[in-house]
Amino acid sequence: MDAPTTHPPTLTALTTYLLSRTGKVARQRLAERLAARDVRLWHMAVLAALADFGPHAQRDLALRLSLDRSDVTKLVEELGALGQVARTRDPADRRRVTVAMTEAGRAALAELNAEAEAVQDEILAPLGTDEREQLAALLGRVFAHLDA
Amino acid sequence: MDAPTTHPPTLTALTTYLLSRTGKVARQRLAERLAARDVRLWHMAVLAALADFGPHAQRDLALRLSLDRSDVTKLVEELGALGQVARTRDPADRRRVTVAMTEAGRAALAELNAEAEAVQDEILAPLGTDEREQLAALLGRVFAHLDA
DNA sequence: CCAATTGATGGGTTTTCACCTATGATTGGT
DNA sequence: ACCAATCATAGGTGAAAACCCATCAATTGG
Numbered sequence: 001m002d003a004p005t006t007h008p009p010t011l012t013a014l015t016t017y018l019l020s021r022t023g024k025v026a027r028q029r030l031a032e033r034l035a036a037r038d039v040r041l042w043h044m045a046v047l048a049a050l051a052d053f054g055p056h057a058q059r060d061l062a063l064r065l066s067l068d069r070s071d072v073t074k075l076v077e078e079l080g081a082l083g084q085v086a087r088t089r090d091p092a093d094r095r096r097v098t099v100a101m102t103e104a105g106r107a108a109l110a111e112l113n114a115e116a117e118a119v120q121d122e123i124l125a126p127l128g129t130d131e132r133e134q135l136a137a138l139l140g141r142v143f144a145h146l147d148a
Numbered sequence: 149m150d151a152p153t154t155h156p157p158t159l160t161a162l163t164t165y166l167l168s169r170t171g172k173v174a175r176q177r178l179a180e181r182l183a184a185r186d187v188r189l190w191h192m193a194v195l196a197a198l199a200d201f202g203p204h205a206q207r208d209l210a211l212r213l214s215l216d217r218s219d220v221t222k223l224v225e226e227l228g229a230l231g232q233v234a235r236t237r238d239p240a241d242r243r244r245v246t247v248a249m250t251e252a253g254r255a256a257l258a259e260l261n262a263e264a265e266a267v268q269d270e271i272l273a274p275l276g277t278d279e280r281e282q283l284a285a286l287l288g289r290v291f292a293h294l295d296a
Numbered sequence: 297c298c299a300a301t302t303g304a305t306g307g308g309t310t311t312t313c314a315c316c317t318a319t320g321a322t323t324g325g326t
Numbered sequence: 327a328c329c330a331a332t333c334a335t336a337g338g339t340g341a342a343a344a345c346c347c348a349t350c351a352a353t354t355g356g
Contacts, residue, residue, distance in 0.1 A: 023171020
């Protein structure tokens, strides 16, 4: 019997469909690899934010990543247990908890980044170097437009 | 006081991050619009499959869309209640239920497609016509590679 | 013609995610 | 000095998605 594995052209003709599908695969593959290191995507986002912008009060992390404050608490707690971030009470405002990266955190982020690039190579395999740059540029503009 | 709304460059430098982010937004926006018409994305996928490939036995729909058989049953049941598909027992093999589009289904799919294109216009707003084609072509190749 | 298989269906489970609330500590304004 | 707002934290809720299983009707192969 025929194995009807082909996708409906009505869908694949939509760029947004392709976007959402490939995006989902990218997300899943990276999530799997991160899970092997006991972190989720949000953990990586927190580490990235700390690496790029320095220490944050938790409320600022929440604002930057568009997360709920209570969820940030949990993420930071978990990263703390892994020794990748350090929490200190802000002496100026003792309600706030300042989160900063540790050396272990920096090393961990480097590894997570390597995983991400590996996934990227898998997924963008059919594209040449210049085409990957094109894609990155196009998506970059779309993305920039989306949170404006 | 500063409003730290900027995204971590460590993340935005990853094409896979941009993919998964923009894909998620595309998905959400379309899902919202479909919800206003009492359907979900999978309903649209079912309609698209029927439109593109003609009537299917439910098991073939499940295979094509990589869905669980029981979930297909539910989707088809819901589309049936909306009068968009018709179920008939296959006379040749009376275990099977053949699903076919109705005229109402065809009309509904056309509207859903219009919604999808509207979302597409929103999301790809910053890109010109030729750039949209470039993006579609690149994503098409990536997508084709992914289910191989 | 009996046994094993297949298809549809109903009824779950599990996991994940975003979100929401209450509480206690701390601060700032007045 | 007091009241309202802010922050971190713990705990819980609700929706959605992907699966999984048992059952029944129908078919097929030996």
